Amino acid sequence: MEFLVSSVWAAGLAIGIAAFGAAIGQGLGLSAAMTGISRNPEAAGKIQVNMLIGLAMIESLCIYALVVALILMYAHPALQSAIKVAFGA
Amino acid sequence: MQDVQKLVDFITTSNWLILLFGGLIGLMMTPAEFALGIVLGGLIVAINFHLLKKTLKTAFCPEVVLEKGRSVVSGALVKYYIRFGISGFIIYLLISKHIVHPLGLLAGLSVVVASMFLATVLELTRLFFKEAV
Numbered sequence: 317m318e319f320l321v322s323s324v325w326a327a328g329l330a331i332g333i334a335a336f337g338a339a340i341g342q343g344l345g346l347s348a349a350m351t352g353i354s355r356n357p358e359a360a361g362k363i364q365v366n367m368l369i370g371l372a373m374i375e376s377l378c379i380y381a382l383v384v385a386l387i388l389m390y391a392h393p394a395l396q397s398a399i400k401v402a403f404g405a
Numbered sequence: 406m407q408d409v410q411k412l413v414d415f416i417t418t419s420n421w422l423i424l425l426f427g428g429l430i431g432l433m434m435t436p437a438e439f440a441l442g443i444v445l446g447g448l449i450v451a452i453n454f455h456l457l458k459k460t461l462k463t464a465f466c467p468e469v470v471l472e473k474g475r476s477v478v479s480g481a482l483v484k485y486y487i488r489f490g491i492s493g494f495i496i497y498l499l500i501s502k503h504i505v506h507p508l509g510l511l512a513g514l515s516v517v518v519a520s521m522f523l524a525t526v527l528e529l530t531r532l533f534f535k536e537a538v
Contacts, residue, residue, distance in 0.1 A: 338483060340483065342485065343478070343482070343496060345479060346478045346481060346482065349465065350477060352477055353465060360466060361409070361410065361423070362409050363465070364407040364461050364462065364465050365410060365412065366409070367461060367465070368458055368461050368464065369412075369413070369416070370486075370519060371457060371461070372453075372454055372457060372517055372521070372522065374536060375453065375457070375485075375489065375519050376450065376514065376515070376517055378489070378493065379450070379493075379496070379514055380511070380514065380536075382493055383446075383496060383500070383507065383510060383511055383514065384506075386497055386500040387495060387500065387507045388503065389501075390474050390500050390501040390503075391500050391501075391503065391507045
């Protein structure tokens, strides 16, 4: 039973921390890009491209965390045996 | 500017190429569940990348930024979270219903990162050889 509870805790923490970091990173990046474009509109193209790459990178990390969290809850290799031990099914 | 635009075009093209080759190799060498994971994961991130590109191009052109100011950021973030929610739900369905192998899905989701890594390696190689000459 503790195994299942720990898995759910770990999944929640994993996606929570990842989303927190990704949100802060994206907010800072977008805000800085906005300031840059406002100050120098000619550089908008370059800023857009660099921002696109940065945001895609941050998003990938958050998606990885989501997948790990979902694996912990639904596809953990030891999940079936843990359920058998906990509930005797 | 042209160099930077070329980089994004390269990443966009290599996304699809890596997905194609990864999918083919997966189909030939791994079980069907794993190969399906690669293909579906790759599709999710490649489409996400396209939508992100579209959002940024429309929201962050100088006219819109000067006109709307910082509210552009919240608009872009709302679109980002809607997109992220939809892809999260799809990934949830794929994993919880055991439609795909989770490791195959992880490999598929790495398509965009692999493209960026490839682009970085090529740029560094070009820079290194330019300096050597």
